[in-house]
Amino acid sequence: MSRYQPPLTLTTRMIVLIAEISEQIGQLSAGGDSRQTPHLRRGNRIRTIQASLAIENNTLSVEQVTAVxxxxxxxxxxKEIQEVRNAFKAIANESAGDLxxxxxxxxxxxxxxxxxxxSLRISDLMAEMSLVHKATFRSNYLKPALTAGMIEMTDPQSPKNPTQxxxxxxxxxxxxxxSQC
Structure with a gap:
């Protein structure tokens, strides 16, 4: 029985590339779960709130609870919207360490x-934080803080008001x- 000879020659460049690819796959495998954990926990918390309130005849869907x-x-x-807010506050107070x-x-x-x-406007906040890209500021700073219930609008009835x-x-x-302790 003869030894199989592949139709190509392995070079050191190929071996280096294979090693780099393997290293990057390892980094993705190891770090991928930790980045998704907060989103998964928040999603689970929202579904838990919706399911608990549904037992009490609250008709809001998961999407509506998320929006609230x-x-x-x-x-x-x-009344149902207020129940959602109250349930979220109760869970937040219960697990402040998790938040x-x-x-x-x-x-x-x-x-x-x-x-x-x-109380500051977006432009004032961005200036104090030395940020210039409004879309990035909204998605990375403002929306997560609003969603977590850590900041609020001074005029929630007109969220797009330029003086908000x-x-x-x-x-x-x-x-x-x-954080200051």
Whole structure:
């Protein structure tokens, strides 16, 4: 029986490329789960709230619960919307330690510390944080903080108002206090 001879010659360049690819795959495999954990926890928390409230005859869907927690307007009974807010606050108070690891990224923490006891417009916040790209600021700083309930709009009825300001919620104040200790 003869030894198989592949139709190509392995070079050191090929071996180096294979090693680099293997290393990158290993990094993705090891680090991929930790980046998704906060989103998974938040998603599970939202589904838990919706399911618990559904048992109590609350008719809001998971999408509507998500929208309520993001501060968006939702078509539903005011009582049911308030139940969602109350349930989320109860869970947030119960697991304040989890919220630090779940939803306070370094970027959100920087936003909370910059905001402090004041109410500021987006442009003022961005200037104080030395940021210039509004879309990135909204997606990486503002939306996560709003979704986590750490900041709120001073005029929630008109979210697109150019003079809209943002301030810390009780939860946000608690997180700032905790980070300064």
């Amino acid at each position: 927690l993001a501060g968006q307007r939702v078509l539903g009974l005011p 630090v690891t779940d939803s306070v990224t370094d970027l959100v923490a920087k936003l909370l510390l910059t905001l402090g006891p004041r 300001k943002y301030r810390l919620t009780q939860l946000g104040k608690m997180m700032v206090k905790k």
